Amino acid sequence: MSEITNSGILTTDGIPLKESLKKAERKNKIRALLLVAPLLLFIFFTFVMPIGSMLTRSTDDSYINNVFPKTFKVYQKWDRVGLPSEEIYATMFLEVKQASGFEIGKASTRMNYAKSGWKSMIKKSKRKFKKISENDGPFKDKMIEVDKKWGDPEYWLALGVMVDPTTYEYYLNSFDKKYDSEKNIIDQPEERRIYTKTWIKTFKVSILVTFFCLMLGYPISYLLATLPLKYSNLLMICVLLPFWTSLLVRIVVWMVILQQKGVFNNFMVISGLIADENRWQLMYNQTGTIIVMTQILLPFMVLPLYSVMKTISPNYMRAALNLGASPLHAFWKIYMPNSVPGISAGGMLVFVIAIGYFITPELVGGKDGQMIGNWIGYHLKTTLNWGLSAALGGILLVIMTVLYWIYNKLVGIENIKLG
Amino acid sequence: MIKKIKIAFFSLLSLAVVSSAYADLTFVSWGGAYTAAQQKGYINNWSGKVNVENYNGGLGEVKAQVESGNVTWDVVDILPDQGVTGCDEGLFVKLDQSEFIDDMIAGPVSECVAPQIFWAYTAFYSKSAFPGKKPKTIKDFFDVKKFPGKRAIHTWANATIEMALVADGVKKKDVYKVMSTQEGIDRAFAKLDTIKDHVIFWSAGAKPLEMISSGEAVMALAYNGRIGAAILTDGKDFDYIWDATVLEQEYLAIPRGSKNEAEARKFVAYASSPESLAGVTKHITYAPMRKSALKVVQKGEPWFHNGVDVLPHVPTSKKIIKKAIIADPMWWADNGAEVSERFGAWKGN
Structure with missing residues (x-):
């Protein structure tokens, strides 16, 4: 008896069944893993790695610390009053002189974010310091002679924010704050405060666009789901045709329609609804951005809504009406709750796309329609301040994660359905 | 297979x-x-x-x-x-x-x-928009009383700052000296404030020409090559305001x-x-x-x-270059980011 319990059931070749099963399962697991390996690798290299490297860029300040290690060391002894001592000047002088032009260029770009003017000052100094010998100290007056900005304590104070290889300055900048030379957090000067406003605007526009998409998309989807097939097919084409049309073409068409001397305003003036000198400004501002984005993102609301509504059996509504509910009550109590997964999916989709939108605000945003994506693009392409771009992008990522979490708590992620 | x-x-x-x-x-x-x-x-x-x-x-x-x-x-x-x-x-x-x-x-x-x-940021207008007196200088561009109507400018700060200062009376050769002081930048934005309610913004180079053609704006800043093409090959009745044109x-x-x-x-x-x-x-x-x-x-x-x-x-021909400002890329490399943020704030408020 005991022998049987010890060895368990054996397969024909004498191996315990458990082990044999395990082996077969392991094989299957490996095979499955190998099958998805390309996908996993793809996701890793195109998704995890870039996002990871972007997030590290947003706090990384090591480059400048590697170019001026000694200067930053002696700098920390400075009491931040008046001008620094000759020792700091001399160390800076030697490190500017000894660094390669390439290092100096990259470092000066970084220093320029802290205070405008560092760039030309460092570059000019790099050229002129060649003529000054390393044993020709003291250097303080000679440096000020090369560029009088060396004698301006403001520039020296600005160095203070860079002394750690890890910095949160880019994140502070993203909310119109910055470090002073002692690394206390202070406000940006009034006229440079732009990002907080842009964040609020980005949210406002995204929420409004999602709301309008829902308001317009819900009835369309309802029609799509309930009309007889031959009509609903036609309607589906009407939804999809703009979806397949080039984004730029659609934006330009909206410009033609909405601008002050455009089709819409002309129509309003001709029909006498508004006076010629009071034409509405519907383009090149936030209104324009919201209108155009709503039209562009509408299919992302309609398609998931439609596929969910398609699965709601008409019998539910019939039953409700049959039992004496008013049509409105039946709709509100029966149809609406059943379509919530579609609303969630569409809402999330539209909101996520809207919050990082770039091209529409760029082209029709004009005065006040520009969103955070446009500033990310600006810093990526023009100022090369990838740290700030990365911080702005990182914040977007965090916001999305938080929203997703809240959503999961409130509605439950299993309630998202694309069909 | x-x-x-x-x-x-x-x-x-x-x-x-x-x-x-x-x-x-x-x-x-x-x-x-x-x-x-x-x-x-x-x-x-x-x-x-x-x-x-x-x-x-x-x-x-x-x-x-x-x-x-x-x-x-x-x-x-x-x-x-x-x-x-x-x-x-x-x-x-x-x-x-x-x-x-x-x-x-x-x-x-x-x-x-x-x-x-x-290439140049150049102000221009359609002759038909001003049948009487025509705008000649950048001062006229910033003068909405004398020449009423919308101005179309680009969404970024380059050239607009320089032009605003010249319109405010700064000599062309001193523009970058003035811009290097905080007061100078304040002065430029104060001048820009005077036309703010009359400005529409473009970001794609073809827009300003379209805006002038359709009457959406009466004067605009545009790339001079685009204006040249509109005049020389499309036969439009546009004319330049070469004063304070900014050469890039x-x-x-x-x-x-x-x-x-x-x-x-x-x-x-x-x-x-x-x-x-x-x-x-x-x-x-x-x-x-x-x-x-x-x-x-x-x-x-x-x-x-x-x-x-x-x-x-x-x-760059003899008569025009005397009126022009050659943009200083070093100034923009130093101050571009800061001024652009401020321009963005100015635009959106």
Whole structure:
């Protein structure tokens, strides 16, 4: 008896069944893993790695610390009053002189974010310091002679924010704050405060666009789901045709329609609804951005809504009406709750796309329609301040994660359905 | 079946490898009429094969290529501040500048660039919008009482700051000195405030012309080449306000790590020769950066491809350059980010 319990059931070749099963399962697991390996690798290299490297860029300040290690060391002894001592000047002088032009260029770009003017000052100094010998100290007056900005304590104070290889300055900048030379957090000067406003605007526009998409998309989807097939097919084409049309073409068409001397305003003036000198400004501002984005993102609301509504059996509504509910009550109590997964999916989709939108605000945003994506693009392409771009992008990522979490708590992620 | 697919796949793959090995230079520029002029002006006469690609400006792509070590661009058409930053950061290789360095109207901004053209932010209007008195100076552009109507300007700060200061009475040669002080910038924004309610913004270069044609705006800032094309080839009744036109430089550079560097260097020398530069001006009214190229144009008048005199439309010609400001790329490299943020805040409030 005991022998049987010890060895368990054996397969024909004498191996315990458990082990044999395990082996077969392991094989299957490996095979499955190998099958998805390309996908996993793809996701890793195109998704995890870039996002990871972007997030590290947003706090990384090591480059400048590697170019001026000694200067930053002696700098920390400075009491931040008046001008620094000759020792700091001399160390800076030697490190500017000894660094390669390439290092100096990259470092000066970084220093320029802290205070405008560092760039030309460092570059000019790099050229002129060649003529000054390393044993020709003291250097303080000679440096000020090369560029009088060396004698301006403001520039020296600005160095203070860079002394750690890890910095949160880019994140502070993203909310119109910055470090002073002692690394206390202070406000940006009034006229440079732009990002907080842009964040609020980005949210406002995204929420409004999602709301309008829902308001317009819900009835369309309802029609799509309930009309007889031959009509609903036609309607589906009407939804999809703009979806397949080039984004730029659609934006330009909206410009033609909405601008002050455009089709819409002309129509309003001709029909006498508004006076010629009071034409509405519907383009090149936030209104324009919201209108155009709503039209562009509408299919992302309609398609998931439609596929969910398609699965709601008409019998539910019939039953409700049959039992004496008013049509409105039946709709509100029966149809609406059943379509919530579609609303969630569409809402999330539209909101996520809207919050990082770039091209529409760029082209029709004009005065006040520009969103955070446009500033990310600006810093990526023009100022090369990838740290700030990365911080702005990182914040977007965090916001999305938080929203997703809240959503999961409130509605439950299993309630998202694309069909 | 699977074997066939495999064979097809690998032959395609090898084709791609082979074709990339034989592909000649990749020349990256801004596209549109400007790049078409570069192609007709000199690229088509180059002995080798040149693939022309378009980009949207900025150093983003170049930086990504150089840092990842996979450089697919051989020659890039860039703005001066990119010429400075890109050279400093080692994104571009140094060039032999002895051929043109004494022949240039301005620049070169760094050791990595070869001259191409000047393009200008120029104010213009439609003659039909002002049947009586016509705007002549940049002061008129900022004077909404004398010349009422909307002004169309671009969404970024370059050139607008300079023009605002000149309109406020700053001498052209002092513009960058004034801009280097906080009060100077405040002054420029105060001047901009006076037209704020009369401004609409554009971000794509074709828009201002469309805005003037449709009457959406009465005066606009635009790239002078676009205005030139509208007047010279489309016969529009536009006229320039050359006063305080801001000249921007445009260069060629070779990204570090280009796979055809030797060939690219030869091409850049060819592309920056006086004949090549004058060739560009034959098709678009941007101004050659080399004095000798202007002479080629002058001798060849009527030089424009449809048989019209082109010099009255070229912002470096004698009469116009006196009224112009040559943009200071170093100032913008230092202060561009800060002023742009402020411009953004000004725009949105």
